[in-house]
């Protein structure tokens with residue numbers, strides 16, 4: 255139900271009574287957005303707590319709490335006799351949305367970030383030219399110049415609650431996952447997540463299905479805990495469940511990348527997902543879903559996450575901000591079935607340290623205000639055209655030495671080598687020519703290895719990619 259605020263129908267806030275989010279934080283969040291997007295100007299007066307409570311049919315204490323929250327965050331100020339106003343010293347720049355601010359940023363600031371380009375196809379890079387550096391910097395500064403006491407005295411090892419709430423909403427909207435914020439754990443990225451899973455639910459000697467080829471980092475982290483990796487081959491539909499059953503039907507867990515198999519890029523279709531869930535139910539096993547870059551799908555809608563199909567609370571979901579936002583942030587998240595939460599809490603408290611809180615409130619705000627979704631949509635357009643440019647540039651060489659395998663998703667593509675050439679030797683040759691590809695064979699645990707080159711395109715301009723593709727084709731001719 256929306257109601258006018260400040261007597262002007264252009265500015266509205268409302269309360270969703272079915273929402274899990276407390277009323278006071280719904281109100282504070284909406285006022286924050288109105289301030290950030292400039293619809294509530296500095297010094298404009300907010301309605302009295304009594305008037306707004308009446309309008310929204312909530313207790314006056316709810317409004318008082320919302321205003322106090324905004325006060326502690328520096329959005330509003332109070333002066334005796336003149337009620338609550340939007341803070342005067344809010345920097346003008348804060349009133350522009352990140353997208354606008356970025357567009358208005360002077361050229362020189364953007365150019366000062368230019369540097370010698372990284373060697374083409376290096377993995378793990380994202381685009382920095384279109385990153386919202388200014389908006390992000392302002393958000394960080396705002397939280398830490400005047401930090402709310404709840405942040406200074408924070409102690410929950412699962413992370414900053416507003417961020418966990420924002421992640422739960424993001425997963426509902428983008429991945430079809432219904433979970434509570436209490437099920438979300440903020441991690442320091444994939445490695446930290448796999449390590450935590452290992453400590454919380456696996457034991458030395460447990461056997462875990464791992465995709466073959468697959469993600470070597472995950473294989474390494476699980477093995478460190480004494481877990482035995484059972485390689486299960488991957489076909490055009492992802493992990494072959496029937497092969498897994500043949501190899502080790504009673505394994506404790508399976509590690510999968512269903513949205514975009516790493517590194518082949520194939521998507522696991524619905525029938526295979528259900529087959530995997532059936533196996534997990536039969537074996538009493540856990541499925542670890544690594545959903546590392548699923549927001550980047552360029553054609554059609556992504557299949558919802560495997561976790562969204564899970565009726566038996568067998569799936570542990572892992573996501574990361576490394577691809578969709580920034581790999582240097584070192585933040586990711588897990589979604590855990592409720593029954594396992596206490597084991598994760600114990601494991602988190604007993605080992606190492608939870609990730610830093612520095613970026614968590616800013617990221618929560620960035621997500622809650624809708625700017626994270628805008629950023630992803632924008633980057634998706636940019637990466638789609640980079641991908642298309644790279645494929646077009648590699649087309650002339652297709653058939654002679656390689657076949658391009660590029661499902662319309664993710665941040666890299668695979669060239670499957672067609673000749674007798676070994677990919678490791680080729681990667682070395684290319685490195686001497688200034689090209690940084692990864693070998694497909696390096697992603698296998700077993701002996702039988704297909705040969706190919708993995709090319710990451712996210713961190714390179716279309717012009718850089720075209721030039722690198724030409725160089726790569728020349729090298730292959732020699």
Ligand SMILES: Cc1ncc(COP(=O)(O)O)c(C=O)c1O
Pocket residue numbers: 378442443444445446469511516544546573574575576581585586
């Ligand atoms: C398959 C896969 N899973 C997970 C991750 C998560 O990485 P991070 O530790 O940066 O969160 C990555 C990053 O490259 C990846 O390639």
